[in-house]
Amino acid sequence: MSIIEKAASRIDQQRQNAAPTPAASTVADQSDPIVTNPEFIPARQASQDAVRAEPVLTTAPASDAPREELLAGRQSTRRIELDLARMRELGMVTAAGGRTNLLEEFRIIKRPLLKRAFAERGTKENPGNLIMVTSSLPGEGKTYSAINLAMSIAMELDHTVLLVDADVARPSVLRTLGLPAQRGLMDILLDDTLDLSDVMLRTNVDTLSILPAGTSTPRATELLASSTMTAMVHELAHRYPDRVIIFDSPPLMLTSESRVLASHMGQIVVVVEAQTTTQHAVKEALQQLEGMANVNLLYNKTRDIPGIEETYDYHYG
Template structure:
């Protein structure tokens, strides 16, 4: 049975089509790199503390030498404001929108993910609360799905959510949410003096935090495969027992970063765009996830009734 035939047997859900700008890319070609200049993301350089030395000056007294040298101040976790009214207008999940079809769709989608996320873990199992959202190609709606899934889980009474923009070559989470670029994941992996708390963004949705992609780096694949990344994932998976971590990943058929990231994940959700993504592309993408124990599909952007307003159907399994 083909992957499309399998998808047809799954749950059909509908929502109104969002603005095209809400997809991870609005066209079928890779977009330009999003974000500020890397130097701007990294922020101003920190000058060394202590008195300047002048050539020929007398040596400091013993008392002065004994004074402790102040250390550079650490960055504190920043708080950003999500424009919930704008998100609601653009067709996204928000608590203030009331009971909508889209909200119900993502309630259905999130439930089995949450059940597996907090099920008893067997020795050797990957943390099931690490969930990667991906697609085979750009423009299939993975970023839109990642944000909506994160917002839906944030409404739970017993869980918190960390949304990670792991599409480090073309980050789009902050752009989609109308937020400026910030330091993030790549900066943590490049500088062992930077802690996750230094770059994580807290939001006005109390149970939702965001870890941006950060400064673009040509060694992204190697950084994601590093022991530093492995330690970071262990930390974010286990520090808080109620936390779900959603990763917006690069498309599987365009980059090697997504395959490396998938090797750490307990659950994968692959977004498939109806009437656009070929069966060959879906099969090729799924073949790269054959070692992942839990792979789920969201069958997206289906025009179910010709001549009637386009709808988005989710087939989940």
């Protein structure tokens, strides 16, 4: 018997016994399961339904909106504004920046990454849409490259991007974008009551979201190697078939966290600073990634034009 039929039967019985009608909150049998699936109710709809006097008894249809916006009873993903004009001034890729050499370089860089991101893979291979951007040492431009790669992929018509600041000891993504620190990746791994929707940031670039690094912790390596991290990365990779996840990783030669993070990745991009990074440093960094597939070098900060102090020329190999 449905909840509505039980309620109607109970009211009829009470009328026959000349008893007053019970309050609306006690009409339905509390032992009956609620048929509404809260995971598929948009958060804004859930907040409106909460103030209604009558309960919603129909199952909400599945939605194509992101999961972060479909969790009833939770605050929807927060929205931040990227200062695109400031990003252009800093030499970053933006859709409104016009046709620049930098934009064209990243169009070349992203194409083979996207091809492999959605290619068929073996059952034991990591998902190709998990891409880690790292370097041998600090200061080689890995965060700059990760942001530009994410912005370039966000310009695609068929893909969305999640940019994850996984350099948890020295977070740089939000700082580079001129934004304050926020809860993020480490907080999810430390607190099992948190959900991605609680810490993920939507941006004014509709196809780009950001997951900050979050709270610093001395247990970062163990947390990144945990089953919770494995499950979360698997969720990120498979929830949406069109999504690419870019991880800004710590430098390979400074922490053990980058090696652990690399074990989850389907593709790895190592940024090498031209005329600065030594051959020895590159070899040492690549040894940290020994046995991992799809490791690529991105040559950064070349000085090709006499009289020009520095240009950014990226080479994929």
